[in-house]
Amino acid sequence: MPKGVRKGKKLVPAPEDLFSKLSEAANIAGKPFSSYVAEALEQVVRAHEMNRSLKEIVDFYELMMMQKEAGLVITPSETLNNLIERLYPEEKELLQTIWFDSGKWYGKYLLVKVRNEDQVEMFGEILKVTSWNLKDVEFKKDANGVTFRCISFTLSLENTVLLMKFIEGVMNTLGYEMVNQDHLRGMIRMEFRKSEKD
Amino acid sequence: MAAREDLVDKASEIARERGTLYDYVNETLQEAIRAKSLGLILKEIIDERWILEAAKDAGFTLVSERLWFDIVERVYQHWGKRWMKELWYETGKWYGRYYGDLDKFRDVMKKIMWDLSEFEISSENGILIVRCISPKFSHSYSDLFSKFLEGALNVFGYDFIGGDVLKGVINLKFRESKGD
Numbered sequence: 390m391p392k393g394v395r396k397g398k399k400l401v402p403a404p405e406d407l408f409s410k411l412s413e414a415a416n417i418a419g420k421p422f423s424s425y426v427a428e429a430l431e432q433v434v435r436a437h438e439m440n441r442s443l444k445e446i447v448d449f450y451e452l453m454m455m456q457k458e459a460g461l462v463i464t465p466s467e468t469l470n471n472l473i474e475r476l477y478p479e480e481k482e483l484l485q486t487i488w489f490d491s492g493k494w495y496g497k498y499l500l501v502k503v504r505n506e507d508q509v510e511m512f513g514e515i516l517k518v519t520s521w522n523l524k525d526v527e528f529k530k531d532a533n534g535v536t537f538r539c540i541s542f543t544l545s546l547e548n549t550v551l552l553m554k555f556i557e558g559v560m561n562t563l564g565y566e567m568v569n570q571d572h573l574r575g576m577i578r579m580e581f582r583k584s585e586k587d
Numbered sequence: 588m589a590a591r592e593d594l595v596d597k598a599s600e601i602a603r604e605r606g607t608l609y610d611y612v613n614e615t616l617q618e619a620i621r622a623k624s625l626g627l628i629l630k631e632i633i634d635e636r637w638i639l640e641a642a643k644d645a646g647f648t649l650v651s652e653r654l655w656f657d658i659v660e661r662v663y664q665h666w667g668k669r670w671m672k673e674l675w676y677e678t679g680k681w682y683g684r685y686y687g688d689l690d691k692f693r694d695v696m697k698k699i700m701w702d703l704s705e706f707e708i709s710s711e712n713g714i715l716i717v718r719c720i721s722p723k724f725s726h727s728y729s730d731l732f733s734k735f736l737e738g739a740l741n742v743f744g745y746d747f748i749g750g751d752v753l754k755g756v757i758n759l760k761f762r763e764s765k766g767d
Contacts, residue, residue, distance in 0.1 A: 414623045429618075430591070430598050433601065434597045454625070463648070471674060475666060479665075519649055
């Protein structure tokens with residue numbers, strides 16, 4: 390056992406800068422440094438048991454908090470779908486406008502909130518992580534603009550169209566106009582080009 | 588840096604699958620500091636993740652609050668409150684059955700209903716009291732949410748005996764069903 394290391398403990402290699410930051414955090418939390426480190430390591434094991442890395446878990450939490458801050462709420466999807474199904478046949482255009490406007494508002498939120506990163510990439514990440522009913526979300530950027538694709542096995546046709554309106558609203562605010570789109574129930578492909586006015 | 592032997596051994600084992608122990612410890616400490624900057628400790632963040640993951644599995648979804656309340660109000664005006672109340676009541680019953688336990692239901696609601704500033708279930712002289720406050724709820728939404736709670740509480744064996752529902756304030760009283 391290395392000199393100075395008590396029984397039941399082992400030395401772990403750690404970068405010096407993190408050591409001092411962690412020591413500061415432990416001080417603020419009013420905990421001994423060793424128990425602060427032990428707690429962090431315990432969570433590593435726990436995260437591993439959940440088949441996730443700590444980074445993934447903290448990223449997810451950060452994005453969820455962003456959604457909360459952006460005024461999103463958690464609600465039973467069955468109830469929401471029920472309301473949309475009722476209203477859609479008679480108020481299709483109104484609902485599409487509401488979703489589009491909501492997207493525009495969300496785009497503004499991203500412009501204000503995400504200043505040091507690419508807002509389109511961040512939006513893609515948010516959709517991937519926090520849109521629980523979507524699979525295979527992809528925002529592909531190329532010289533001509535952005536192509537969005539997603540698949541969902543649970544989205545109704547009405548919800549597919551409304552999601553498209555929401556995405557169009559967000560992208561409009563981020564400076565892109567939709568130039569092409571194709572959709573089926575639960576399947577979306579949208580092409581965007583940078584707006585000329587930008 | 589010295590740390591508990593059993594934890595270091597477990598972390599080393601995990602690290603072996605992913606790279607070096609140094610990189611792994613580095614990543615862990617960075618995330619611990621990041622969690623601190625979010626005002627939490629790692630344990631709380633992982634707990635939260637678990638709850639949100641469970642909410643996803645239970646059929647909850649994220650929706651813009653303004654959009655949600657707007658749609659609810661429109662359908663409420665258009666289709667009448669009877670149909671809506673029935674829908675919320677049935678949804679409450681579904682979640683009551685899903686969670687199967689009053690304490691679990693209360694804990695989940697507290698965590699995932701971001702729009703509630705207060706949510707308490709207490710017992711006084713054999714009467715169960717459910718109180719919740721949300722400054723964002725309209726009168727009609729408060730009415731609907733109270734039906735959701737009533738549906739869930741019925742499943743847990745409680746009958747609604749009275750209470751008040753005002754805009755953003757719900758105060759409901761229940762008594763244990765005689766049949767149970």
